[in-house]
Amino acid sequence: MKRVTIADIARQAGVSKSQVSYALNDRPGVAEPTRQRILAVAAEAGFRANSSARALAGGPSRVVGLALRRPAQTLAVEPFFMELVGGLEAELSAHGFALLLQMVTDDRAETTLYQQWASDRRVDGVLICDTRIDDERPALVSRLALPAIVIGPPVAGGSPPSVWSDDARPMTEAVEYLTALGHRRIARIAGLRELAHTTVRTAAFERICAERGLTETTVRWTDYTGASGAQATRELLDAAGPPTALIYDNDIMAVAGLAVAQELGLTVPADLSMIAWDDSPICALVHPTLTALAHDIGAYGAHAARQLLSLMAGRPIASSQAEPAHLVPRGSTAPPPEIRMSAG
Secondary structure: OOOOOHHHHHHHHOOOHHHHHHHHOOOOOOOHHHHHHHHHHHHHHOOOOOHHHHHHOOOOOOEEEEEEOOOOOHHHHOHHHHHHHHHHHHHHHHOOOEEEEEEOOOHHHHHHHHHHHHHHOOOOEEEEOOOEOOOOHHHHHHHOOOOEEEEOOOOHHHOOOEEEOOOHHHHHHHHHHHHHHOOOEEEEEEOOOOEHHHHHHHHHHHHHHHHOOOOEEEEEEOOOOHHHHHHHHHHHHHOOOOOOEEEEOOHHHHHHHHHHHHHOOOOOOOOOEEEEEOOOHHHHOOOOOOEEEEOOHHHHHHHHHHHHHHHHOOOOOOOEEOOOOEEEOOOOOOOOHHHHHHHO
């Protein structure tokens, strides 16, 4: 079949090619009735604009970029990112935008990628994940005039705007729940130390433990993988005076930690309680089922996408807060052994 061109649409709609271009690229200069007639003709003809040609012509590419500075296998094993990408893609595709996801290895590669996207007009906007302390990416995309939304805690100066969830509240809820059960030795198996949201969680953990008078607490840093979560769990449980409760920064590490505990002959939750951050389906599939800090990650991604779409449309956008995670008690938490023994 012959590919439909702008000239074909102009002829059928009885307008000039420039008017067709303006209408298809959502640019001013075309009366609204004419714009709707052009769009109707284009839709009936099955016209699909080439994003590269549209960008070269000064029109929007209708593509949003997301760079992730994590190993590619992260997407295969960590449900958080799959649910986030699913929420982003669902919202963007509903408005005719595509999501361009690219994995990068380090700071330099990510910086180069943003520069290429901007110079080639490959994307209309970007989403920034995994913000770090003293992160330079928000300032970089501002210099490149790339509309951006940060998925994470607000950055200094408030630009670009952020979509974020208060991780201090669920961390506080988790520690209070464990202390109410009677736990006094609580450890946290955290993710990457330099991430902004990790810093928020750590500060909340240390604050609430101090307020509750807990002195036998510790934090171990990992790279979020199951292997690092298993190693941290083993080290903690092999130490003198091991914790009676563990809080993990993601569900993959919690599942790996559960396997380590069972390998060491411990019964969960009789000997050890566990809480996982992010309540993916795997939390309900293992035995015992994992108590988790749950939030709707898909809705979180969709909200970020809507904010970016509004920003790209020229509307002023401020940072906004999503619903924080909340505790979902399941079979992996119970009073510590000494409490049950004294009660018996």
